[in-house]
Amino acid sequence: MTENPDADAPPDAHPEANHPPAAANWNTGGIQVVGSTVHGPVAGGQGSTVHIGPGAAPPLPPGPESLRAAAESLRAALSRLRAEHPGAVPEADAADADAALADILTETSLAEPREGPLRRRVSTVLDALRTVALLAAAVTGLESAFAALFGQT
Numbered sequence: 001m002t003e004n005p006d007a008d009a010p011p012d013a014h015p016e017a018n019h020p021p022a023a024a025n026w027n028t029g030g031i032q033v034v035g036s037t038v039h040g041p042v043a044g045g046q047g048s049t050v051h052i053g054p055g056a057a058p059p060l061p062p063g064p065e066s067l068r069a070a071a072e073s074l075r076a077a078l079s080r081l082r083a084e085h086p087g088a089v090p091e092a093d094a095a096d097a098d099a100a101l102a103d104i105l106t107e108t109s110l111a112e113p114r115e116g117p118l119r120r121r122v123s124t125v126l127d128a129l130r131t132v133a134l135l136a137a138a139v140t141g142l143e144s145a146f147a148a149l150f151g152q153t
Contacts, residue, residue, distance in 0.1 A: 062148045067118070068108035070145040074125070074138040075101040081134055089135075093128040100124040104142075115150045122146045 078097060081088055089097075100121040107113045107121070122142060129139050 064108040064113045064149060067113075067142070067145040067149050068105060070138070070142040071101050071104040071108065074129075074135065074142050075105070077135055077138045078129070081132070085134075089129065089132050097125045097128040100128070118146065119150065 075098065078089070078094060078101070082094055103121045104118060104125075107118050125142060126139065129135050132139070
């Protein structure tokens with residue numbers, strides 16, 4: 001067995017080896033199929049791609065999971081705030097928000113959550129808690145999750 005001295009050479013070490021002889025009648029611009037028929041897209045060579053159809057499928061619409069998670073997070077934060085700092089949220093506002101968050105959790109557990117009831121409950125929470133600085137991030141999270149699911153609140 002004889003060894004090839006160029007076996008360890010990088011592929012572009014002899015670029016002339018990658019081109020057909022000057023007098024050759026070779027197809028160098030694409031794919032040539034001889035003795036066969038191709039039905040469908042074909043691509044060949046480094047970096048070749050085939051695209052079929054109008055493009056990638058659009059992403060699936062967001063589900064209610066993120067809205068549910070945001071409601072759970074805000075409900076827990078509200079509960080902690082009420083326990084650690086009584087009076088930080090007016091009792092009527094806290095009660096309204098807590099009831100609305102419970103309704104959001106119930107609605108998002110349905111197979112097809114309804115936009116109308118969710119919109120009303122999210123609006124109630126926003127009205128009750130928007131000015132509570134310690135809950136600002138959680139309130140914004142709830143608002144963003146609803147907007148991602150249904151559009152603006």
